[in-house]
Amino acid sequence: VQLQESGPGLVKPLQTLSLTCSVSGESVSSRSYYWSWIRQPAGKGLEWIGRIYGSGTTSYNPSLKSRVTMSLDTSKNQLSLKMTSVTAADTAVYYCARNVLRSFDWLDPWGPGTQVSVSS
Amino acid sequence: DIQMTQDPSSLSASVGDRVTITCRASETINDHLNWYQQRPGKAPKFLMYGASRLHSGVPSRFSGSGSGTDFTLTISSLQPEDFATYYCQQTYISPGTFGQGTKVEVK
Numbered sequence: 001v002q003l004q005e006s007g008p009g010l011v012k013p014l015q016t017l018s019l020t021c022s023v024s025g026e027s028v029s030s031r032s033y034y035w036s037w038i039r040q041p042a043g044k045g046l047e048w049i050g051r052i053y054g055s056g057t058t059s060y061n062p063s064l065k066s067r068v069t070m071s072l073d074t075s076k077n078q079l080s081l082k083m084t085s086v087t088a089a090d091t092a093v094y095y096c097a098r099n100v101l102r103s104f105d106w107l108d109p110w111g112p113g114t115q116v117s118v119s120s
Numbered sequence: 121d122i123q124m125t126q127d128p129s130s131l132s133a134s135v136g137d138r139v140t141i142t143c144r145a146s147e148t149i150n151d152h153l154n155w156y157q158q159r160p161g162k163a164p165k166f167l168m169y170g171a172s173r174l175h176s177g178v179p180s181r182f183s184g185s186g187s188g189t190d191f192t193l194t195i196s197s198l199q200p201e202d203f204a205t206y207y208c209q210q211t212y213i214s215p216g217t218f219g220q221g222t223k224v225e226v227k
Contacts, residue, residue, distance in 0.1 A: 046156075046164065046207060046218040061215040063121075095163055105211035106154050108166035108175065 001025040003096050003111035010117050011090075017083040017118075021096030021111060022076070029054040029074045034099035036107055037070065037081045039092040047092075051099050052079060086118045122146050122210050126219035132227040139195040141222045143186075143208035151187045152212035158221075159204045167206075168193070198224070 007019035021035070028035060036051040050060035052070040060068050069082045079096060093115050097107040123146035133139050143153065151171040156164040166175050171191055172184040181196045195202055203226055208219040 045220045046209075048216045048218070059214060063215075104152060104154075104169045104173075105216065106166055106169045106175075107156075107164075107209075110163035110165070113163050 001098055001109055003098065003109065005094060005096050005111045005114035007094075007114055007116065009115055010119060011086055012120050013087055013118055014085055017081070017086050017090065017116060019081045019094055019096075019114060019116070021079045021081075023078065023098075026098065027054070027074070028072050028077050028079055031055070034101055035072075035079045036097050036099040037079075038095045038097060038107065038110075039090075040095070040113075041089075041092040049081065049083075049094075088118050090116070091118045092116060121215060121217050122149065122213055124208055124210055124217050124219040126206075126208060126222045128222060129220065130223040130225060132225050133198050134227045135198055135200055137198045137227075139198050139202075139224060141193045141206055141208075141224075143191045143193070143219050145189045145191075145210055148188045149210040149212035152210055153184075153186065153191050154209040154211060155182075155184060155193050156207045156209065157202075157204045158207065164207060195224075 002024045004022045011017045031054050034051040034053050037049040052058045067084045093113040095110050095113045097110040125144045127142045153171040155168040158164040168184045183194045205221045205223045207221050
């Protein structure tokens, strides 16, 4: 399984950030996995943004829930992330990852990440 | 949210050293604790789940222990490729939260 994030590297404040994660080797509509987004500001730790199941069911981090929407494009085998009203605090590397939920819950593998900067 | 605190934030070690990193949860998470390794400029790599269960392909020099609120990651004999930052993550209660990371540097 391989994942690859893509999107604009620069977004203006208060605009909407849109990212795509292309998945190969596994169907995003599989009922075996979830797909998560995680972000990491430069030099800082990791923050889980949310996840989407193959059926389209979503779960978001409450701290971002009001601004985040995740969706699947099964025809392209992609997942997408939209985040509205971005500020400089949203500047980070954004990762997508396959999220295994069985007796335990883990993220593997991860995409290489895509840098997003919020600036006018 | 459950707060995860790692100690130390950084450490210096030499190849062959035994290294131990601790991770503490602000409330009990049973054994729902993962470990990831992140090399500079790379995505995190999954190492371990369930506090002590090695992911497939992870070298046996990595081990984990703990339950409840206190956990450890041990590298029995540090190898050159192990110099990296390590993160713990709890998945007991959503949202899954990460520790701030422990950077293992060359002494």
